Amino acid sequence: MNGNEKKVPAVVVKRLPRYYRYLGELLKQDIKRISSNALSQKMNVTASQIRQDFNYFGGFGQQGYGYNVEHLYNEIGDILGLHDGDTTVIIGAGNLGRAIANHNTFEKRGFKLVGIFDVDKNVIGKVINGVEVMDMSHLEKFMENNRVDIGILTLPKKAVNEAAERLVKSGVRGLLNFSYTELSFDKNVAVENVHLSDPLMTLSYKMKQSEE
Amino acid sequence: MNGNEKKVPAVVVKRLPRYYRYLGELLKQDIKRISSNALSQKMNVTASQIRQDFNYFGGFGQQGYGYNVEHLYNEIGDILGLHDGDTTVIIGAGNLGRAIANHNTFEKRGFKLVGIFDVDKNVIGKVINGVEVMDMSHLEKFMENNRVDIGILTLPKKAVNEAAERLVKSGVRGLLNFSYTELSFDKNVAVENVHLSDPLMTLSYKMKQSEE
Numbered sequence: 001m002n003g004n005e006k007k008v009p010a011v012v013v014k015r016l017p018r019y020y021r022y023l024g025e026l027l028k029q030d031i032k033r034i035s036s037n038a039l040s041q042k043m044n045v046t047a048s049q050i051r052q053d054f055n056y057f058g059g060f061g062q063q064g065y066g067y068n069v070e071h072l073y074n075e076i077g078d079i080l081g082l083h084d085g086d087t088t089v090i091i092g093a094g095n096l097g098r099a100i101a102n103h104n105t106f107e108k109r110g111f112k113l114v115g116i117f118d119v120d121k122n123v124i125g126k127v128i129n130g131v132e133v134m135d136m137s138h139l140e141k142f143m144e145n146n147r148v149d150i151g152i153l154t155l156p157k158k159a160v161n162e163a164a165e166r167l168v169k170s171g172v173r174g175l176l177n178f179s180y181t182e183l184s185f186d187k188n189v190a191v192e193n194v195h196l197s198d199p200l201m202t203l204s205y206k207m208k209q210s211e212e
Numbered sequence: 213m214n215g216n217e218k219k220v221p222a223v224v225v226k227r228l229p230r231y232y233r234y235l236g237e238l239l240k241q242d243i244k245r246i247s248s249n250a251l252s253q254k255m256n257v258t259a260s261q262i263r264q265d266f267n268y269f270g271g272f273g274q275q276g277y278g279y280n281v282e283h284l285y286n287e288i289g290d291i292l293g294l295h296d297g298d299t300t301v302i303i304g305a306g307n308l309g310r311a312i313a314n315h316n317t318f319e320k321r322g323f324k325l326v327g328i329f330d331v332d333k334n335v336i337g338k339v340i341n342g343v344e345v346m347d348m349s350h351l352e353k354f355m356e357n358n359r360v361d362i363g364i365l366t367l368p369k370k371a372v373n374e375a376a377e378r379l380v381k382s383g384v385r386g387l388l389n390f391s392y393t394e395l396s397f398d399k400n401v402a403v404e405n406v407h408l409s410d411p412l413m414t415l416s417y418k419m420k421q422s423e424e
Contacts (some may be wrong), residue, residue, distance in 0.1 A: 011223055017413040080413045081420035095311035102307060105392055105409040111416075150415065174419045176412055180317055190418035192411040197317040199404040200388055201229035201292045203362065204323075206402035207386045208293035 008056045015053055016080055018043065023073040035066035082110040086174075089115040089148050091163045092155030093123045093133045096178055100152060101128040114146055118155075136163075143170035150174040157181050220268045227265060228292055230255065235285040247278035294322040298386075301327040301360050303375045304367030305335045305345045308390055312364060313340040323362065327354055331371075348375075355382035362386040369393050 022043055026034060040047040054060050057079055060072050077083055088106070090097045093116050100106065101116055116128055117136045126133050134142060142148075151167035153160050153175060160179035167175065174190040177183050183191050234255055238246060248266075252259040266272050269291055272284050289295055300318070302309045305328050312318065313328055328340055329348045338345050346354060354360075363379035365372050365387060372391035379387065386402040389395045395403050 013414060013417055014410075016417065017407070017410040020413065021407065021410075079417065079420075081416040082413065084416070084420070086416060086419070095307045095314060099307035099311055100408065103408060105407075106412060109409050109413060111412060149419070150412075152412075173422070174415045176415050187422055190415055190422055192415040192418070194408075194411045195229070195233065195317075196312065196315060196406075197321050198226075198229040198233075199406045200318060200323060200362075200364075201232065201294065201321060202225060203386045203388050203402055203404040204293040204296070204298060205225055205228065205291065206404070207298070207361070208291075208296070210385070210399055210402055 012053050012056055015045075016076055019050075019053075020073065020076045020080060020082075023069055023076065026069045027073055031069055033066040034069055039067070077110075084149075085110065085112065086149040087112045087114045087147055088150040088152055088176075089113070089117060089139075089142075089167075089172075090152045090154060091117050091136070091139075091167070092153065092159075092179075093118040093120070093126070093128065094154060097152075097154035098128055100154060100178075101131060111150065114148060115142055117142075119159075139166055140170055143167075143172075148172055150176060153177045153179050153183075155179060224265050224268055227257075228288055231262075231265075232285065232288045232292060232294075235281055235288065238281045239285055243281055245278040246281055251279070289322075296361075297322065297324065298361040299324045299326045299359060300362040300364055300388075301325070301329060301354075301379075301384075302364045302366060303329050303348070303351075303379070304365065304371075304391075305330040305332070305338070305340065306366060309364075309366035310340055312366060312390075313343060326358055326360060329354075330367075351378055352382055355379075355384075360384055362388060365389045365391050365395075367391060 022039070036047040036050045040050050060067060060075055088111050090101055090113065097116065101113060106113065113129070113131055116131050116133045117139055118124055118133050119136045123133050124135050149172060151164070151172045153163060155163055157179050160177065160181055160183065164175055164183050168185055168189050173188065175183060177191060177193045178196070180195060182193050185191060234251070248259040248262045252262050272279060272287055300323050302313055302325065309328065313325060318325065325341070325343055328343050328345045329351055330336055330345050331348045335345050336347050361384060363376070363384045365375060367375055369391050372389065372393055372395065376387055376395050380397055380401050385400065387395060389403060389405045392407060394405050397403060
């Protein structure tokens with residue numbers, strides 16, 4: 001991070017993808033400008049929250065007549081690093097790995113899937129969304145010859161630590177971990193641990209509230 | 213919600229599943245008590261944040277010697293509605309639907325999968341994790357005869373609105389939507405829209421930060 005910038009709180013960072021998605025929807029609808037008030041109504045956050053969030057990044061120059069949607073979309077995309085052409089590999093070609101390989105949104109966001117790896121001989125050699133599943137024992141060789149920025153971990157929990165370490169040794173700078181465990185590495189490797197049951201628990205909470 | 217309680221901010225609600233998971237890990241390690249300081253180090257949030265969060269629910273009676281782990285785990289589970297025996301159906305038996313049906317964590321959190329539905333004749337009749345895939349045209353009939361609390365939507369975007377409406381008409385009170393679109397219903401139906409590309413974007417942001 002640039003030493004002159006304020007450290008952006010994690011909750012603000014977490015909202016950036018949501019802003020990005022909403023702005024993408026507005027662009028599709030050919031909406032050119034939006035006020036923080038209109039954006040706040042659509043997104044169900046307060047307008048002052050939006051302005052506060054955006055101020056961490058210089059405010060994006062809202063004028064009296066609102067934000068330029070395309071400019072804001074591109075700026076937030078820049079901040080999120082979506083224009084860097086990051087490449088990904090998926091480790092684990094089970095149901096979740098296949099779902100993610102087929103999930104076009106990852107590509108739409110600017111991430112390019114360059115490899116899928118598994119240990120299962122029945123899966124190796126199959127092609128998923130145009131990418132061949134390779135033998136996990138060839139991971140290091142592949143990484144020598146291809147730039148890979150991000151490892152997406154969709155393999156069983158018991159195998160995730162070893163796979164993560166091999167990826168990091170081979171040079172990935174980020175791990176997206178779906179394996180229901182908390183990975184962490186030193187500062188040079190970013191990690192996002194995703195827990196699919198978290199939103200189910202949040203939903204359950206909301207259901208309980210609306211009952212009472 | 214009870215009129216005497218403070219409305220709990222959405223960011224606090226979002227942290228509850230995380231507290232729950234961590235406390236579950238501590239229980240597994242047979243840890244009986246933990247201070248907010250020790251918990252904060254493990255979870256990478258400040259101790260004052262934890263105390264503030266817990267105060268929304270009466271503070272859980274921390275004593276000088278810390279929280280009782282099992283008590284706290286059970287209390288948060290209660291607040292999240294994990295002891296209500298909620299039942300789920302999955303709509304869409306593609307890769308993601310299958311991944312979720314096989315995902316034991318949902319069951320471990322107290323949610324019981326009672327049905328899977330699809331429109332694809334090649335999938336109908338198959339058994340996933342002990343549950344048969346049924347014909348989507350039989351949804352209403354099934355819902356008449358079975359209590360279903362939550363619909364998990366893992367079907368293509370273009371089909372999600374109709375499926376959601378049929379579920380709500382048949383009595384579900386909550387929707388967990390993985391279909392890359394923003395659903396919303398009136399107050400009586402809780403909705404969580406999950407976007408799998410959000411954590412990838414957050415990861416990308418973190419990678420950009422650690423570069424600079």
